[in-house]
Amino acid sequence: MKHKYLNLLVILLGQLLVIMDIFIINVSIPSIQRDLHASHGEMQFMIAAYLIGFASLLITGGRLGDLYGRKRIYIFGLIAFMISSIVCGVSVGAGQLVISRFVQGISAAMMAPQVLSMIQILFPVHQERTKAMGWYGTTIGIGTVLGQFLGGYFSSLTVMEEPWRLIFLMNIPICIPAIFLSLKLLNESKIPVKQSFNAGGVLILSAGLFCATYALTMSEHEGLHLKNVSLMIISGGILFSFIKNQKKRIQNERSYLIDFELFRYQNFNLGIVAVSFFFIMLDSYFYILSLFFQDGLKMSPLEAGEIIVFQGLGFILASVISVKLILKYGKKALIAGLGFIILILMLQLFLFRMQTGFPVFCLLLFLYGLGIGSIIPSLANIALSGMSEKLIGNASGVYNTFQQIAAIVGIVAVGSIFYYFLGTKPSVQQYHNAFSVTLLINILCLIFVMACIFKVPDYVLPEMKNRK
Incomplete structure (x- = not known):
């Protein structure tokens, strides 16, 4: 029983990182904009990049865990998240920080589905799973509060010239023990039947979700301009074509990205x-x-x-x-x-x-x-x-x-x-x-x-x- 809850703690470290980095940049925006001489448009991209990368690849992250092992993809996500956080922390220009935040979002998309999946596998009994999901909820709450608090705290420090960089570099002391403990403690799990990965489906779905997420996120700042409305229509067309493609692949017993049995x-x-x-x-x-x-x-x-x-x-x-x-x-x-x-x-x-x-x-x-x-x-x-x-x-x-x-x-x-x-x-x-x-x-x-x-x-x- 104790071993289960130790495993839960390890996977919740990943969830903490995912949630914390959604909120941690918001309070630091004025400092980052001043130090990197970024335009308002670049700052909008900087905020949106993480969410766009995250939302676009979540389904892909979940499928990768099913096929290649949830532990393996979770650890890959942690390593990628740490590296992208370091690049964020040492960025010398707005463009570099935007790209790094996008990669951070993709890394988070590799971790988040594995967290929920491993909780369901670790705790198959309703009573235990309900308790575990309670801790999952607590982690979301802690991540939300910590993100906003630490973003403001680090940005206001006077110990270095550009203290906002610490909001990204602080991920390193969380990622390193999480990676080590994941390697030592977590058990691997994946679907027993070997299947190939539907790379074409990933490209179509990611393109559709990218267009939708980008259009919606930028509409928050720019309004419903023709560009954003057009992207939403394009996104709808791409996603419709993806669903038809996936159903056809399932009928022909070929590899697929989404199993519609879910529904x-x-x-x-x-x-x-x-x-x-x-x-x-x-x-x-x-x-x-x-x-x-x-x-x-x-x-x-x-x-x-x-x-x-x-x-x-x-x-x-x-x-x-x-x-x-x-x-x-x-x-x-x-x-x-x-x-x-x-x-x-x-x-x-x-x-x-x-x-x-x-x-x-x-x-x-x-x-x-x-x-x-x-x-x-x-x-x-x-x-x-x-x-x-x-x-x-x-x-x-x-x-x-x-x-x-x-x-x-x-x-x-x-x-x-x-x-x-x-x-x-x-x-x-x-x-x-x-x-x-x-x-x-x-x-x-x-x-x-x-x-x-x-x-x-x-x-x-x-x-x-x-x-x-």
Whole structure:
């Protein structure tokens, strides 16, 4: 049993790196732009590069783990992540840093599906797996908080001329022990039947996902220009052609990238829809909250950051506490958690319009984090529950891809609605109105998630009321 949890710790180090490096660059943007003499466009690419590389290759990463070994691909991802982090840290120009961040994202895409896959294989029993997914959720919370905190901390140091470089170089002391322990402790797992790798499918799928992710990410900064709309249409055409190609290859018993047998699992389909609506809500909320605090309520970046950290603390606490509730009450605990988040958002609708003090903001974000932390680990658990080992890597990659695309869609779509209601010369009242509209959209997304959880079969998250 102890050996299992030691293995869990090792693979969660990879998940920590993946999450932390999504957030760690945000606070350091002004320093990096000044020192590298980067344009605004180059800075947009720098932020987007990691997410584009990550989202484009997640399905490929999952399939590589299935075919060539999840331990092997996880270690390869760690090594590539460390090397790309070093190159980021010593970059002498904006172009070099953009490319290095893109490679970092690809490296993260090699690691992330293996983490979910290995958790499902290590902990086949529902009770143990639920606990393990609780720690997975805790890691996401820690990575979110650490990323934002360490990004600000290292950027403000005066011990060296360009301290922002430390936000990348700090990955080295995490990667080295993670690589060593992975080599020593992790067991290899892959599908038993030898199959060839569908390289052509990778190129088609990656091109489609790249176009979609790029267009969505850049729309956040540039708006829905003709270029971005055209890329979305091209992406749709490429992905449609990919699906036809994969189905034909499966019929002809040739190598493939996605096994569509995944979508025969009811809980997988429900988990995919639930996580998509949940992350449309989650990422759009934080994007708009930051704008509302700093531009609408005229808070300093430090004040806004301190309040948002309370959300992370609530997330971490809930990931630990919610395990017992999920084991005891099954999906009823998830439905209650979603209802709790809706309640907190409704309170924000009213209290954020009043002369709310700093402690109230912190409390509301902490409670919001409690709700979020009680849901996220179980969404992955629902989607991957009962999945055969042959499909687990494929399923993990698809799940992560939907999650990332949904997050970007949320920021772009809900963000556009926020700006529409804001107008061209917004007053404080208009900021309140725009924020209220987006909160109502977030509540609607949560209702869709709740409907999906209602339909999840009881055996996926069984109640264990008599458990001692």
